[in-house]
Amino acid sequence: MIDISNEIQVENISKRYGETIALNNCSIKVKQGEVHAIVGENGSGKSTLAKILSGVVLPDEGKLSIFGKTPLNPIQARKLGVEMIFQEVLVAEDLPVVDNIFAGSDGLFFRSISKNNARKKSREMLKNFTGIEINPDTLVKNLPLSVKQWIVIARSLIVSPKILILDESSASLDLDATDRLHQEIRKLRNQGCCILVVTHRIAELVRIADHATILRDGSVVGELSGNEITAKNIMGLISSKSNKIEENQKNKSNRKKIQNKIVLQGKKIIVTNGSNDFDFKLKSGEIIGVTGLDGQGQVNFINAVAGIKLPLKGDIYSGIPDSKNKIKKFSDAERNGVAYVSGDRANEGIFPNLSIFENFSLALYRIFFKQFGWIKLRPLKKAFNIEKKNLSIVMGKSSNRITSLSGGNQQKVLIGRALATKPKIIILNDPARGVDARTKRELYLQFKNFVAAGGSVIYLSSEIEEFFDFADQVIVFRDGFPFATIASENISENVILTAMFGDSDLINRDKQVDLR
């Protein structure tokens, strides 16, 4: 109590969104010069807490003090030196890089820095962060997601913040970039900045956090500091249900493999400009993991097999390669039982203005639930309730807007939509982005059940842990090409990482790795 003005103090804060309680009597103290992690499942209220600290959301009850003051909007929070990097990558797509980076650092009428210096600074910063030269006048819409993320990070760093809040900010960064972000975080901490990291990536926060607060259902359930911060301790506090599911998972490890029929295959396909062609096969009852460092062609591959963007050369067939089975457009893929779920919920998944139920049923009634052009509402509702139960989606009324759900639950709705089409193949593009550990495990279980019933899954992820005890094989992309295919018994962090970084020496020594 001696030096209140030197820290963040949150006292008994509560916040509700309609019927959902986001925060319930939550109290936290953060000192200067520390990296403070806030951990919890999706819907545990950590994003809301971060938004309250940055003034974007006002609490219903409770007291917030940042250096002794209470910010009421983002402008006031920024004046106090609070910078927040949001979960969503907030950029103005039609404006150049430099304007995006310097958004908000100028006054209403005066520049903080001349336009030319701003250009120079942007070029330098992005070069430093991404390692590539990016023209500051490039429109942001032309850049890949990872660079957009760095733009948002750069925007917060140029003003030398006193308090930096990162809400899942490493979600769109690859491993290498995450390391560089950590370096930046440490540098700031050593300058006396106070850093709040909101994350699901437990491995990541174990590496950088000095202090961790664990939230569950909007309340603080534990605080750890220093050596107490271990993955085990955190997991124990995060979820009460986790043990039970882990047991289930053990049982599932020895699931029967009924891989026989080829359901999807590519012949001499090229998915990335200037790369070699390759073949690819997916059998029924198989889970194929796809990974790689950022921008190594794995996303192109996923888009190609899902029929969203056909390969540059070569053909994809559903089943045996003849002209009847050739996938020429997205609807061909859809007709052959291919369902696609994107992890980029904001851009490729949800319709934010529509209800949960509408979001669920949109892709369905056109094909599965119509009769003479009318929607068959009752069977549709039944299907909705089945998926809701199977995926244990936590929601208020189904007529609420989908944005009232947490990210993980939104993702579940989208996966439910895919499952309700009774697909043969589900293709997932990083579905676990911004989803908490428990939800992830529930999803894996769903997919395993789906596969046990004869379905197939192609699963793209940038988090290696997700493949353990889940994928039958992992394809690691490098330079637009499947650099290595790793069988399930060999899947380990080390093997995948070496493949990702293209260290063929190491891989050659490990004979079990099948190098194409």
Added chain:
Amino acid sequence: MNYLSLKLNKFYSYNPRFEREKHLLVPIVLIILLFTVIAFRAPQLFSNNGIGGAIIIIAPLILAALALTPIALVGRGGVDLSVGPLIGFINVSLVSWLVGNGYTSPFLVVSYVLGAGILYQVIVAAIIIYVRVSPIIVTLSGYLVLTGVNLTIMNRPSGFSPEWMFNWGYGGEILSPIFFILSFMIIIWFLFSRTVFYQQILLTGADERMAFASGINTVATRFGAHIMAGIFAGMAAFTYTALISSGDPTQGNTYTLAAITAMVLGGTSPAGGIGGGLGSILGSINMYMISYVLATFNFGNVSGFVTQASTGVYLQFHYLLIVL
């Protein structure tokens, strides 16, 4: 066409600054085309008289289109439908309240047109911001209210513009007072577009959530955009009064659709963040020249309709070109 767009994309990747100004490409091509056609079909436009007359006619349209531009740039689908009736209102109230009562000093007249424009836009902005009604609905009610008010003030065209303005409307020479006013306002626009404040308008329009979350004062920005709109609408009414030398309660309304068309032809998107003042100016000039070119053909009684129809077709065509 595909080949062309590939070439363009390649050009943009080397010169990214031009991609921001991509919307100007079509209006510039069109203006060159129209100039060429006019040079052959109606060279009299390029005489002292022709250009002078054109400036007088085009000035209110350019200023009205510029008035719409900041509101469109600041986003939320802001199209100011009420700009026409606002021009009409300032015109009739100036003629019947000020001139009718003998207040004709130039300083007073200019202050009045600017003040009335700004006041109206501040009210509109306040409703949009605080009552959170969508701009198109607020400005639509503004359109209806002002149309009624204008007819209450003056039920038919009558009255006179201030005496010193009388011969401004002849347009016998290029360097007329209207020319200088128009040039002055265009210079004001370009200075404005160089400011940080204009940058904040673009950021707010491009992504309001991002702008808010990065600490931009979006409320002040929105008010500011409307104040700029008020200034330009006021000056549009001023030049319009000079053009008709009297008061007219209904003719002003036509500027709503004309100015929106000019702005959109110039590549400014009502979705916000894309476009700019130069586009609106080019769009206005193009609109004038399209009707001028069509007037050289003899369509008889239906020439007005032909002009409208061809502007509409061109508007669609313009968007097709952008998409390609």
